[in-house]
Amino acid sequence: MMAGIPMYQASIATLTRSLKILDTILAKGAAHAEAHKIDPAVLIGSRLYPDMFALARQVQVATDTAKGCAARLAGVETPKFEDTETTFPELSARIAKTIDFLASVRPEQIDGSEHREIVLKLGKHAITFDGQAYLLNFVLPNFYFHVTTAYDILRHCGVEVGKMDFLGSLSA
């Protein structure tokens, strides 16, 4: 009777779409730094509160969340990225590497993973989910949290990005 949303569409396709948007937002940050003669490192190191993550780390965690999701749902090894990015081109390259990894996972590896057991280690804790709860209750909120906070940091620094940049193209 009803098909539901394929896991691939709700995970890989959605994350890939938003990673491209994040890359575009960061490019506006880089352009803003250049136009206003701001050292890009200032934006990369900006944060909303002293014990919050700076911009670079927001991008690292967003991409980690995306590649961890693809790997766990597909049941393959998560690629390790060194967290060494300190420039806009390096952050863009990290996003591109993440998108490449997501593209290497095929729909047939992801679809049907709704009830696959997923174990997530968060600090000292290990949380066991099924694939659907992992995606809806952890991956998507956590991913959008870091993409939004990256946007909010740039916006707070005066970069001219707007809500439509965050939403991306909405036409079919």
Add this chain to the structure above:
Amino acid sequence: MMAGIPMYQASIATLTRSLKILDTILAKGAAHAEAHKIDPAVLIGSRLYPDMFALARQVQVATDTAKGCAARLAGVETPKFEDTETTFPELSARIAKTIDFLASVRPEQIDGSEHREIVLKLGKHAITFDGQAYLLNFVLPNFYFHVTTAYDILRHCGVEVGKMDFLGSLSA
């Protein structure tokens, strides 16, 4: 062979869960204001940049996105809320009203809406989606954007909220 994620779980259940989390985060903001003898109106009116929305408006748009989603997917009228909230109890009441509306929509009104035509008016533009694209490309990013930015505003103001408050309970 594969069932996919039921639309109700990806929309109503997910939005309701996160609205409760938003309410908890706001309660921490209210408690912080009281403990530190800050006028709550200062937090309610805080924003990350002069032309961004203040905290109250972030909560209004998050709840609008949630109730609009429930109404559009179910094919019922969206309840209109006046945007008059200026206190933490009023914002909490708005969230409660939104959760009540979401609870009034039954799974059988939502499941199967993946391919329902949804027309969204954004300013001068009308965008036509199917239910699945509306949910994945507009509702969830937009909703999490405003919940995250509400969190980021409070965090930026020094309220002791943390990532686990944002993610909520992750145990099954």
